[in-house]
Amino acid sequence: MKRSGRRPGNQDTKASILEAARRAFAEKGFDQSSIRAIAGDAGVDPALVHHYFGTKEKLFLAAMNAPINPGELIPQALSGPREQAGERLVRMALTVWDSPAGSAAVAMFRSAMSNEWTARLLREFVVTQILRRAVASLVLDPAEAPLRTSLVATQIAGMMIGRYVLRIEPMASADREVLVAAIAPNVQRFLDDPMPEVFSSYNGGRAPGAAGAPDPAGR
Amino acid sequence: MKRSGRRPGNQDTKASILEAARRAFAEKGFDQSSIRAIAGDAGVDPALVHHYFGTKEKLFLAAMNAPINPGELIPQALSGPREQAGERLVRMALTVWDSPAGSAAVAMFRSAMSNEWTARLLREFVVTQILRRAVASLVLDPAEAPLRTSLVATQIAGMMIGRYVLRIEPMASADREVLVAAIAPNVQRFLDDPMPEVFSSYNGGRAPGAAGAPDPAGR
């Protein structure tokens, strides 16, 4: 009865740990996933996980790093006719998240909901990898860009929540193109529609001179 | 040096436990909040929490029950000119969540993101307390109602996420009326705009190309 020691043959245990880790993080988020459970799922001793990845946080980073590659996708979604940007953004988000590689995105998102550390990661990722490119690609009034892009993010994040996290019907099982058709127009409007006048008191207006406190502009 | 025993005077410890519990649940969600931390925050021994509330789940329910009272708010937001329903919904959501009592709502939402039990609670709450009333109050084509209402929920949930959970700027600190002005029109469109034709392949119509699509639950 052998107990410890190296396994015979060449098996890529490291990869299967990463796979199990992504599954776990996607299903339950960072905090609720235990290294022990991940190791068990990968058919491996928990200590091996530490041997390869050191700490749980590094494991998370390693599990995220491989499949999340915004360098290709984002520009692809942003390039093209500007009036279809909303549609491309929504479709890309759904496509990525529905794909097997998308489990990393789900993991990232789900974890960010309850863990401060991963929330910071996601914020940074969104800002540096997505928003900046978006602002550069889509021609946006720099004064309005922050609010416009975060409104877009808001709508897409809400879609994610409904479909992948809370799994509210019929969002959860609706056909992808149904959602694209329903949501894309509103995303497009966040990019294009003139912002209401009260808006000027918030961003670029600089009217009453207060930077931090927005003007109580009741209408 | 006294250690244990009843405290002098009449102090409402039970209430301050509930208060600390709501704070904790709102800030960190159900799983990440420990009874020990809540007890410490309330200046009390952890055992006292169990003495009053029995289990952690019952504590959560007790902390939610008091301030969440949709019986009044929802009808109030739904009644009124139909073409301003979007605006009233968005403003109500922001108002409730910004209020001190809203910490319960934040707690519920945040917890639902990472804990299955609370997610079920939220789903049930949303469906029975909000969606049904909404469908009844706003005149909606029954065939389209599920998707329309969940699209609305999606947009509002996304706003919540950005403003209260992920705290993405400028959503987090934008003036309430700025968000109302920016988001309400899109909510209104989810209620009113004709759904794209591809939509018919989802809810009733059996249109072409719906082969591999998952069968929706409603029907």
Added chain:
DNA sequence: CTTGAAATTCATCATGCGTTGAACTCATCG
């Protein structure tokens, strides 16, 4: 065939958790 590195496991530590039951202290009522 030897040797050293890599892969893998075991046993263990320290920590924090939810929960429990017994003990202690105070307020109130007779």
Added chain:
DNA sequence: CGATGAGTTCAACGCATGATGAATTTCAAG
């Protein structure tokens, strides 16, 4: 005053977690 019970704390149990270091087995190079 004495008794009763509610309020409150202490000490502990059992469990799960992330982490560590030594021990064991296999592989590959010399």
